[in-house]
Amino acid sequence: MMGQLEDMCLFIRIVEAGSITKAAEQLDIAKSAASRRLKELETRLNTQLISRTTRNSTLTDAGRQYYEQARNILSDVDILNEEIGGTKAHIEGTLKMTAPLSFGLMHLSDLIDSYARQHPNLAFELDFSDRHVDLVEEGYELGIRIGELKDSSYQARRLTKIRYVLCASPSYIEQAGMPTSLDELQQHTFLQYGLAKQSSLLLTDNQGQQHKLSTTSNLKANNGDFLVKMAEKGHGIAFIPTFIAYEALLDKALVPLMTDYELPPINAYAVYPKNRYVSQRCRFFIDFVIERIGDNPYWDKCLHEAGVLSFFD
Numbered sequence: 001m002m003g004q005l006e007d008m009c010l011f012i013r014i015v016e017a018g019s020i021t022k023a024a025e026q027l028d029i030a031k032s033a034a035s036r037r038l039k040e041l042e043t044r045l046n047t048q049l050i051s052r053t054t055r056n057s058t059l060t061d062a063g064r065q066y067y068e069q070a071r072n073i074l075s076d077v078d079i080l081n082e083e084i085g086g087t088k089a090h091i092e093g094t095l096k097m098t099a100p101l102s103f104g105l106m107h108l109s110d111l112i113d114s115y116a117r118q119h120p121n122l123a124f125e126l127d128f129s130d131r132h133v134d135l136v137e138e139g140y141e142l143g144i145r146i147g148e149l150k151d152s153s154y155q156a157r158r159l160t161k162i163r164y165v166l167c168a169s170p171s172y173i174e175q176a177g178m179p180t181s182l183d184e185l186q187q188h189t190f191l192q193y194g195l196a197k198q199s200s201l202l203l204t205d206n207q208g209q210q211h212k213l214s215t216t217s218n219l220k221a222n223n224g225d226f227l228v229k230m231a232e233k234g235h236g237i238a239f240i241p242t243f244i245a246y247e248a249l250l251d252k253a254l255v256p257l258m259t260d261y262e263l264p265p266i267n268a269y270a271v272y273p274k275n276r277y278v279s280q281r282c283r284f285f286i287d288f289v290i291e292r293i294g295d296n297p298y299w300d301k302c303l304h305e306a307g308v309l310s311f312f313d
Contacts, residue, residue, distance in 0.1 A: 005077065007041045008070040010034060011049065015067050016136055016273060019057060026139030078280045091281045092121035098135070099144035102224050102244050103268070104128035107299075108144075115288050122281055130222060136273050141282050143271045146241075154271040155278075157286055160293045163242045163300060164263040165309065166201075167254040171234040178257070182211055185258060189236040191227045192217035201239060203261040211261075215239075228254070239263070242309070246299040249308050256309055 014023040014034070024034040042049050049063035059067065099108055105128060112124060127133065127140070135143050135154070149156055166185075168176075179185040182203070192199045192215070201213045219235055221227055224244040231238035232253045238245065248254040270286045272278055303309040 004044075005074070007037055008074060010037055011041060012067060012070055012074070013139075014038065014050070015059065015063075017139060018137070022137070022139070075278075091119040091284060093279065093281055094123040094125055095142065095279075095281050095285060096125040096140050097142040097144070097285075098127040098129070098133045098140050100146055101128045101130050103144065103146065107243060107293075107297075111289060111292055114292075115285060119281075135271070141272065141279065142285070144268060145271050146268045147266050149269060149271065153274055155274045156269040156271045157290070159268040159270055159286075159290055160297050161265050161295055162268050163265045163309075164239060165242050165245055165249070166237055166239055166257040166263065167231060167245055167249060168237045168257060169232050169234045169254055170252070172231070172236065173255060175234065182213060182258075182261075185237075186213050186215070190215040190217045191230055191236045191238045192220040193224060193227060193239065194220065194222060202264055203258065204264070205261055242303060243297065243299050246303055249303055250306055259309065 010023065010027070013027060014020055017023040017026055020034050020038065021031050024031040027034070038050070045062075045066070047062045048060050049066055051058050051060055051063075104126070112126075116122060116124065133140060133143060135141075143154075144159070145156075146162055168188075176188060177184070179188055190199065199215050199217060201215055203211045203213065205211065217236070219227075219230060221230075224240055227238050227240060228245055228248055230236070231240075232248060237257060238254070242249075245254060249256060270289065272282060300309070
């Protein structure tokens with residue numbers, strides 16, 4: 001039976017990865033071993049699950065039915081193990097996940113350390129980068145995404161709210177002046193996150209009216225940590241997430257600007273393939289992150305308690 005469950009897992013991975021080759025790479029086994037086990041599974045079932053040609057592979061009707069029911073069976077097995085085995089006590093395997101570089105380095109290390117100590121049989125395989133990662137194509141079980149979700153092939157759970165702040169160094173303010181109105185703000189130099197040709201800001205005043213400002217940037221980068229450092233050195237005003245800037249704000253290396261206006265927040269999400277069986281280790285890790293961070297994350301609480309920022313719902 002254990003061998004059959006393992007073959008179900010392999011078959012599901014082949015289907016979701018799109019090929020035997022990719023599935024073998026994700027599972028770190030030889031392609032020949034994956035092909036052999038698939039053939040043995042088809043022989044045992046006395047039916048063809050995948051129609052294979054020299055150019056492509058497609059699921060047969062039997063293969064599609066087996067895939068759907070195998071996912072349900074593995075989900076039921078996981079639920080049974082949780083109920084009988086003491087839920088979180090026996091989390092094991094490898095959680096392969098990806099997260100944005102700055103968020104991962106600054107805010108996931110302590111969480112993963114704590115979670116790994118609770119579950120010593122669990123291994124992590126982590127990709128911290130700002131590139132777009134295709135979870136299915138590259139075999140990732142979980143991704144952390146910040147911002148609007150555009151890929152409908154993923155399921156998502158909201159982790160926390162991501163707030164933004166306008167900030168600059170004391171040296172920049174001394175040289176360029178403290179902006180006290182939107183007209184004055186628009187005259188300043190900005191540090192732009194991302195490499196778009198043009199950038200703008202959307203600010204909401206205390207009457208709920210929105211104001212869109214075009215901004216001028218003499219420095220653009222796709223990494224928030226770098227922009228914080230450049231803002232500290234006096235190169236302009238940074239429009240940056242508080243989870244990146246909060247330490248510099250607490251240390252007064254950066255000063256918040258235009259705090260009477262609200263900058264539209266976005267959200268951080270845990271995403272995973274929509275039609276893929278979601279493992280116990282993945283589900284419980286998402287629960288753990290949501291529980292530890294919450295909707296008013298500690299970095300914003302620090303800023304609020306220190307009197308640096310006061311924007312809370």
